[in-house]
Amino acid sequence: MKSSYRAMPESSIPPASRASSVLMGQQDYVSVLLRLTGMELYKIRRRMMSKVLTFIGIMATVSLFGLFALPESLSLITQLLLTLGQILIIILVSTIVGGEYTDKTVRLMLTRGPTRTQLLLSKIGAAADAVVLCVVGITLLGILTGFMLNYITGITPTFDFFSMNWLGHALLYMLITMLGLFTYAMMALFLSTLGRATAAGMAGVLTWSFLIEPAISVIGLFGRTISGPLGSFFQALPAYLIGPNISVLLQNDSPYIFPQSPGAQVPQAATDIHALLVLAVYLVVFIGIALWVNRRRDVLI
């Protein structure tokens, strides 16, 4: 079966000119991809669900930050992002991918000219944008809210901790948070593509991240009580999950951001390289299979 498209076709019938009101944009691969990503972001912006999710995020942030000041509030922001933020991003990504099948708009988009790969990549781009906006937005909002509410709650913020080194590590901390959210977002994209439904992505990732991963972590602890290869296998399992590896990356960066916090001084569970490799493998698997499935399968809805 032929399955690949040639980059620039040779047509035996030259195209006819279009009406003067039809203004065509650049047709190179990147321009098409950027235009589609813009369209995805526009669709996200126009969804009522996005507004509701944003409202929930803002309300949660505002209500939590009165009791903390920097740098401790950064840890709380990350916790908020990796719980509530994660749920919101999973819902959003599942919807923008699965919604194309649920609303049957996939056949509209796939008959307009862009390749299937471009369409899925545009969704990945939109998901990445949403993750960045979510992390930056919640972080800034959290810090600002903290400053304002600290005066009311009587906490006096100090900036003794602040240095360029601290700022660099704080940015790294945010990037790790983004990577964690993006990995779960890609899992949602993968499952929604595979299941051709919003619910597949949403239920699948939420179940995985809030039930299965914690359960496997418990099994890992249980492995310590069993000797032999089975015990070793159980103990090793959590080191290959998404959540624990994000925690490793955050934990390894914590001593530079929260020097006073005793929790930040715990020994390293694994190296950054190991954690990054595991997350990279997850991303390659999720995105790779989603692209392959999306490209190969028939659209019958």
Add this chain to the structure above:
Amino acid sequence: MADNENTFTYDNNIVISTNRLTKAFGKLVAVNDLHLQVMRGDVFGFLGPNGAGKTTTIRMLLGLIRPTAGSAIIFGMDNAYQLPAILQRIGAIVETPAFYPYLSGKDNLHAVAAASGMISGSASNRRVEEVLEIVELGSQAEDAFRNYSLGMKQRLGIGAALLADPELVILDEPTNGLDPAGQFEIRQLIQRLSTLGKTIFISSHFLHDIQQVCNRVAILQKGNLIKQGAVNKLLQQGEQIIIRLNSINETEQALTLLQQNKEREYPWIAHVYMDTSKQNMPILRVDAPRTRSAEVNALLAQHNLFAAEIHPQEGSLEEIFLGLTTPPASISPPRPGMAALARDSSDPQSGP
């Protein structure tokens, strides 16, 4: 032109050409060995009963599903390799138009414009508004798609198909859900597009619509192409001469006379039969060109059989369609034109 299934060539006037296009879903062969040819400027009707494989064919043309075998050449390009370039020159509706329910009609067209390669945002405003006017949705442009009626959804679908001013418009059941006035408007729109030089490929159950707007048709049944050709030629094949005589006895004599003569002296008579279904007095139906009425009348008169009434009847696509697609056992009396068409059904590629 591809005149039989083993040759496959194309020229610049052939917009769509399929070569042994086949799609099987497991053991079910939805489309079998399909050879279609749609010429530039055609308004091409694609007919068939439910489940005949029309939508599957359209999906294969648009790259939504991959053929099990065969190929589709559109604008001279193979859609297995050059689909994006092909799709940029096509506007299509596949089944009931689906759009983003939370966006307005206008915003949906902006989304389609971006996906079609048009400059996004306000630069496409003029075209979007033009199209909304063409499909008469200007006043509902800001309403959410989820609140549209089925007719409005169909019109927005047609608007989306026309948005990038494509050379080929593929419409799958475009009049579904439209009231008679809406159907009339769509017919007019198709005719207008045709005069602008667009090639239109339209699948529909509304045979009256197809007969009125299409110059060529293909009829599909159980995945097989059973007829393809010019509408006027098909209609000629469905023509009949209706004869009413003064008594049953005379009618029977006339039937015998015509049957005896049809093979020797009047080879243009395909079939003669007595129709007792509609009147007390049976009538004779002669499957023959309308222009032969006088000769039939003269033959009867030579044998002292004087017709009380004789009139030629035009064929209709509906009768032809039913004649080709309805199992013979269920037809009583035989459908008009059926014999003439059966005579030619072994030649599905009969051209215009």
